[in-house]
Amino acid sequence: MRPRNHDRLVLCLSHSCLPEYMAETPEEKATTRNDPTNELYRIRHSCAHVLATAILRLWPEAQFAAGPPVENGFYYDLELDHRITPEDFPRIEEEMKKEIKANHLFERMVVSRDEAIRLAEEGRLASLAARSVPSKFKLDIIHGIPADEEISLYRNGDFTDLCAGPHVVRTGNIGAFKLTALASAYYKGNERNPQLQRVYGTAFKTRRDLDAYFAMLEEAKKRDHRKLGHELELFTFDPDDVGPGLPLWLPRGTAVIEELEKLAKETEFAAGYQRVRTPHVAKESMCLRSGHLPYYKESMFPPMQLTETQDDPDGAEHRYYLKAMNCPHHHKLYAAVPRSYRDLPLRLAEYGTCYRYEQSGELFGLMRVRSMQMNDAHIYCTPEQFEQEFTAVNEMYVKYFKIFGIEKYLMRFSTHDPNRLGEKFVGEPELWLQTEDMVRRVLQRSGIDYIEVPNEAAFYGPKIDVQVWSAIGREFTIATNQVDFAVPQRFGLVYKDRENVEKTPLCIHRAPLGTHERFIGFLIEHYAGNFPLWLNPEQVRILPITTEDAVVDYAKSIHQELRRHGVRTELDLSADKVNGKILRAEQMKVHTMFVVGRRDLEADSISVRVHGKGNLGARPREAAVTDVLTSIRERLP
RNA sequence: GCCGGUGUAGCUCAGUGGUAGAGCACUCGAUUCGUAAUCGAGCGGUCACGAGUUCGAAUCUCGUCACCGGCUCCA
Numbered sequence: 082m083r084p085r086n087h088d089r090l091v092l093c094l095s096h097s098c099l100p101e102y103m104a105e106t107p108e109e110k111a112t113t114r115n116d117p118t119n120e121l122y123r124i125r126h127s128c129a130h131v132l133a134t135a136i137l138r139l140w141p142e143a144q145f146a147a148g149p150p151v152e153n154g155f156y157y158d159l160e161l162d163h164r165i166t167p168e169d170f171p172r173i174e175e176e177m178k179k180e181i182k183a184n185h186l187f188e189r190m191v192v193s194r195d196e197a198i199r200l201a202e203e204g205r206l207a208s209l210a211a212r213s214v215p216s217k218f219k220l221d222i223i224h225g226i227p228a229d230e231e232i233s234l235y236r237n238g239d240f241t242d243l244c245a246g247p248h249v250v251r252t253g254n255i256g257a258f259k260l261t262a263l264a265s266a267y268y269k270g271n272e273r274n275p276q277l278q279r280v281y282g283t284a285f286k287t288r289r290d291l292d293a294y295f296a297m298l299e300e301a302k303k304r305d306h307r308k309l310g311h312e313l314e315l316f317t318f319d320p321d322d323v324g325p326g327l328p329l330w331l332p333r334g335t336a337v338i339e340e341l342e343k344l345a346k347e348t349e350f351a352a353g354y355q356r357v358r359t360p361h362v363a364k365e366s367m368c369l370r371s372g373h374l375p376y377y378k379e380s381m382f383p384p385m386q387l388t389e390t391q392d393d394p395d396g397a398e399h400r401y402y403l404k405a406m407n408c409p410h411h412h413k414l415y416a417a418v419p420r421s422y423r424d425l426p427l428r429l430a431e432y433g434t435c436y437r438y439e440q441s442g443e444l445f446g447l448m449r450v451r452s453m454q455m456n457d458a459h460i461y462c463t464p465e466q467f468e469q470e471f472t473a474v475n476e477m478y479v480k481y482f483k484i485f486g487i488e489k490y491l492m493r494f495s496t497h498d499p500n501r502l503g504e505k506f507v508g509e510p511e512l513w514l515q516t517e518d519m520v521r522r523v524l525q526r527s528g529i530d531y532i533e534v535p536n537e538a539a540f541y542g543p544k545i546d547v548q549v550w551s552a553i554g555r556e557f558t559i560a561t562n563q564v565d566f567a568v569p570q571r572f573g574l575v576y577k578d579r580e581n582v583e584k585t586p587l588c589i590h591r592a593p594l595g596t597h598e599r600f601i602g603f604l605i606e607h608y609a610g611n612f613p614l615w616l617n618p619e620q621v622r623i624l625p626i627t628t629e630d631a632v633v634d635y636a637k638s639i640h641q642e643l644r645r646h647g648v649r650t651e652l653d654l655s656a657d658k659v660n661g662k663i664l665r666a667e668q669m670k671v672h673t674m675f676v677v678g679r680r681d682l683e684a685d686s687i688s689v690r691v692h693g694k695g696n697l698g699a700r701p702r703e704a705a706v707t708d709v710l711t712s713i714r715e716r717l718p
Numbered sequence: 719g720c721c722g723g724u725g726u727a728g729c730u731c732a733g734u735g736g737u738a739g740a741g742c743a744c745u746c747g748a749u750u751c752g753u754a755a756u757c758g759a760g761c762g763g764u765c766a767c768g769a770g771u772u773c774g775a776a777u778c779u780c781g782u783c784a785c786c787g788g789c790u791c792c793a
Contacts, residue, residue, distance in 0.1 A: 156788095164722080264788030265721030276721055279788070307786095311729085320784050321766080380792080435793090440719050441784090443791060453793070546793090561793060596793050627750045656749075657756085664754040678752055688752075696753050 120249075120286065125150035127187060127237075127248040128177075128258050128284040129157045134240040135176030136161075136280070137209045139169075145207035145242070146218040146268055146277055153294070154283030158266055160218075165278055170260045173280075177258065184253035185238040189246055197223050197232045197243065209239040218268065219243045257291040258284035306605035307446040310334070313610055313670060315601070315618065316447065326444040326451035328598060333618035336649055337604070338454075338597050340616050342432055344716070345456050345594055348480070352473060354428040354458055359410035361434055365400040370571055371409040373402075376540060380437045381405050382451075407433035408565070408590060411459040412572040415586075420576040425586060426466050430458035432597075447602035448557070456560075456594035461574070461586040464515075467564075470589060471523045474562060478547060478593045479529070485604065486718050491530050492562075493546045494520060495537035506540055507567040516564045516587070517543045541567035547593075549603065557603045563590040610670050611693055614709065615716045617672040621650045621709060624662040626678030628654070635682045639675060639702065646710055667692060673709060 129148035132155075136143050140161055148157030165173075192200070201220040204212030222243060226232060235244040237252050249255065262281040268274035285291040302308065310316050315334030323329060330338060346356070365384060368374040373381065387399035404410065411429045420427065434454045443449050462470050475492075482490055497506040497513045506513065520543050524531045531545070538544055544563035550556055565588040575583040594600050604612070614620055621643055625636040636652055643650040651671075653662045659676065666674050674690040680699075681687055687705040689697045700708070711717075 166722085262787060263722060266789045267720080270789070276789080278721080281788085318785090325784065437792085440791070442719065442721095442789080444785090449792070455793070558793065592793070599793055624753090626752055629750070632750095658749090658751050659753060660751090661755050662753090667754055674753085676753060680752075690753060 121284075122150050123247055123249045124255050124286065125155040125284050126244075126246075127252065128255050128282060129155040130187075130235065130237055130240060130242055130244070130248070131177050131180045131252055131255060131258075132157050132173070132260070132280060132282060133159070133207055133242065134180050134209070134237065135173045136165075137207075137240065138176045139172060141209065141212070142214075144214075144216065144218060147222075148242075154261065154281060156279050156281045158268070158277040158279050160275065160277050165263060165280060167263065174258075174260055180238065180240075181252045181255050181258075183238060184251045186251055187246075187248035188236045189248075190234045190236065192232055192234055194223070194226075194228075194232055197234070200234075200241075201243070205241060206234070207240075207242045216243075255284055256286040257288040258282055259291060259295075304606050304609045305446075306448075306602040309605050309610040310447065310602075312668075313605075313618070315605070324451070325441065326439060326449070328447060328450055328452070334601065336618040337601055337612065337616055341456075341594060341597065341600065344481075344484070345430075345432065348477060349428075349430045349458065352428070352477065353426075354430040357411065357414055357429045357431050359404075359407065359414070359431060359433060361403055361436070362401045363404055363409060364398070365402065366398075367409050367413075368402050371406075371412075371568060372540065372571065373405055373409070377405055380439060382436050382438045403436035404433075405435055405437050407431055407435065407455060407457045408459055408568065408588070409572070411457075412569065412574060412588075415459075415461055415569075415574050416572060420461075420574075420586075422463060422576050422578045422584075425576060426460050426462035426470050427586075428458055428460045433457050435596075447598045447605075450598045453596040453598045455596045456592045456600070458591055460589040460591065461569070461576075462589070463576075463578075463584070464519075464587060467516075467519050467587055467589075468523055471520065471564075472527060474589060474591045474593070475523065475527050475529060477591075478560065478562075481593050482549075484716055484718075485607065487549050487607070489550055490559075491532065491548045492524065493537075493548060494524060494531050494533045495539075495544050495546065496533060496535050497538045497543065498536035501536070505536075506538060509566065512566045513543070516566055520545065520564060539563050539565070541565045557599065559600060559603055560592050560595040561590070562592070564588075565590055612670070612672065613716070613718050614672045614712045615714075617670070618649065619651055619669060619671045620648050620713065621673045621675055622666045622671045623650065623652045623675045623677065624659060624666065625652075625654070626659050626676065628656075629679075632677060632679060632682055636675075636677050639677065639687065639706070642706060643709070646706075648709060648713065663690065675705065 126149065129150065133143075133145050133148060136157075136159065140163055142161070144160040146158040146160070149155065197206075198220065200206050201216045201223060204214050204216050206216040206219040208216060219242075223232065232243070233245060235242055235246055235248055260280060260282040264279045264281065265276045266279045268277055283291070283294065285294060313333060314331045315337065316328045316330050318325070318328060349356075362385070365374065368381075382403045384400040384402050387401070410433070411431070414429055415427065432454050434452060436452050439449055439451055444451070460470050460474070478490075482488075496517050499510065499513075502508045502510055502513070521533070524545075542564035544561060546558050547560040547562070548556055549559045569588050570585050574586055576586055578584050604616070612618065623636045623640050625632050633654065640650055640652045653666070655662065657665070663674065663676070670692055672692055674692075676688040676690055678688075684699065685702050686699040687702050688699050689705055689708075691697060
């Protein structure tokens with residue numbers, strides 16, 4: 082099975098800064114998946130064959146499709162009337178152990194195409210013996226192998242499979258393995274093909290590595306943004322009454338949102354952006370003009386149908402859609418005022434709320450939702466201004482990533498396929514080449530890691546997706562940055578150039594902070610819920626040790642002072658003992674705890690405790706407060 | 719949308735055909751305490767929803783919805 086595009090990308094990265102419990106760096110994972118000379122790759126690939134061997138011992142009629150090594154293990158897809166369930170795992174693993182213990186050689190055999198076809202027709206591939214029905218998927222795969230490519234088979238014991246290899250020398254070289262999951266998958270990943278059962282497993286050189294992997298998974302579970310989001314009271318869902326995929330932001334999550342917006346507003350203001358506001362809905366006519374209805378209808382909420390009139394029998398004049406993107410509205414703002422080349426570049430920014438009707442199975446915590454707020458802006462510029470504007474956008478990304486301590490990112494540059502002009506991509510061959518050249522030049526000049534992926538562009542222009550990795554190694558497409566030379570034209574957007582000639586501007590769509598939903602989902606996992614002070618939902622909690630009036634008044638005066646400075650501060654006046662108060666504050670991952678008792682009152686001091694760092698001891702009150710204010714102002718990590 | 723799994727109190731979970739349980743959270747009372755849980759009492763569930771089987775259903779069957787793991791798709 083060929084690796085998907087984004088599986089291949091990771092190879093070119095230089096890596097840094099991964100937690101030590103992570104079994105493999107993303108690069109190693111990529112190697113494990115893609116590099117046949119990698120030992121884990123061979124172990125896992127071999128283990129997939131052993132899995133197939135075991136399944137055939139139990140169900141000789143099973144038909145196998147593809148069984149490659151993947152990021153954290155391997156899988157094999159198969160067709161079988163019996164539904165494999167987790168209860169079957171022990172039996173299958175038992176058979177696998179026998180095969181490993183037998184220590185069969187993996188023998189490689191090169192065969193002619195005719196020979197391979199003959200064996201497949203006899204049901205002799207991915208099987209233990211000849212069968213009455215052909216090995217249909219293998220037969221299909223053989224037909225897909227280019228004529229000049231060698232066809233090889235691998236045999237371990239009774240089991241023979243069509244396979245490019247390579248494998249370990251003997252089945253006994255598979256150190257430790259475990260079956261992990263069941264899923265279904267379409268044959269060749271195509272929705273129109275039959276669904277197969279997929280059995281997932283993983284394998285390592287040693288038992289120790291296997292155990293370490295499962296320990297890592299446990300650690301990853303603790304950082305899962307869905308779990309932390311609930312525990313830290315950041316957001317919630319109410320699928321029954323509000324609807325699936327529609328997050329509700331609790332006060333603590335809203336605090337994070339507002340910090341991000343503040344950052345965006347400051348940054349964009351400094352970069353010459355202007356803020357705008359637009360409604361959440363638009364009429365059908367605009368959705369048609371923008372191309373959303375023809376191209377995006379599947380991911381849009383169905384329309385709101387208002388009244389029908391005699392002039393408008395099908396009601397189109399009264400059909401409204403929730404917006405899936407902000408660009409059409411922004412285009413209208415561009416068009417609202419006559420524009421001269423002197424007005425360009427015009428940069429319109431809005432944290433706009435969009436709605437996309439994602440398929441139910443695609444929803445995933447905050448990462449895939451149906452309502453989202455985008456760090457959106459559209460930059461209208463002349464072709465001469467394009468490179469500078471595009472460079473500035475890239476620099477903004479890098480600035481943000483530095484603030485968040487995102488040390489590893491990759492820009493994925495998606496270009497068009499000339500063979501699909503007028504079909505998947507607008508038919509403007511010259512503009513495609515021109516804009517792609519401009520983007521490529523900017524990327525090369527900026528020295529940012531990027532990879533070029535053909536045939537993945539948006540229909541209106543080339544685009545860049547930004548991939549980042551959370552602390553647990555989960556890969557995120559966090560932001561997108563797109564060139565649009567087509568839609569401004571559809572909206573009739575123009576400016577007068579120096580010679581008083583009307584020209585169509587280029588448009589850059591950019592969202593360095595992506596959507597609040599996905600970005601915060603990423604940040605939760607990135608920080609494991611331990612937000613830095615400036616971003617923390619609760620920056621300071623004040624914990625008086627006793628409830629005697631003088632101490633409480635002292636705590637209150639600190640509380641008020643911090644609040645006056647805009648610091649998100651809470652005062653814990655519960656009946657708990659200090660230890661209880663500390664526990665609760667630590668559990669909520671409150672950044673800083675100010676513990677105050679009689680001693681502090683008398684010394685005008687504050688005992689400072691920082692989440693994850695423990696008790697830092699007493700500080701003069703003024704110094705403790707200043708430290709907090711500085712850290713917030715500087716957005717220190 | 720498709721395949722599979724799961725659904726019991728706000729949370730984590732026990733309960734497999736016979737009167738719905740525990741811990742934490744929450745409320746009230748007592749406790750006045752120096753760096754990760756003070757004590758006691760109380761409140762809290764139409765067992766996801768709907769139908770069916772049964773004398774009797776959280777428990778068995780079917781359907782619906784949602785969530786989880788994948789597939790497809792994507793900010």
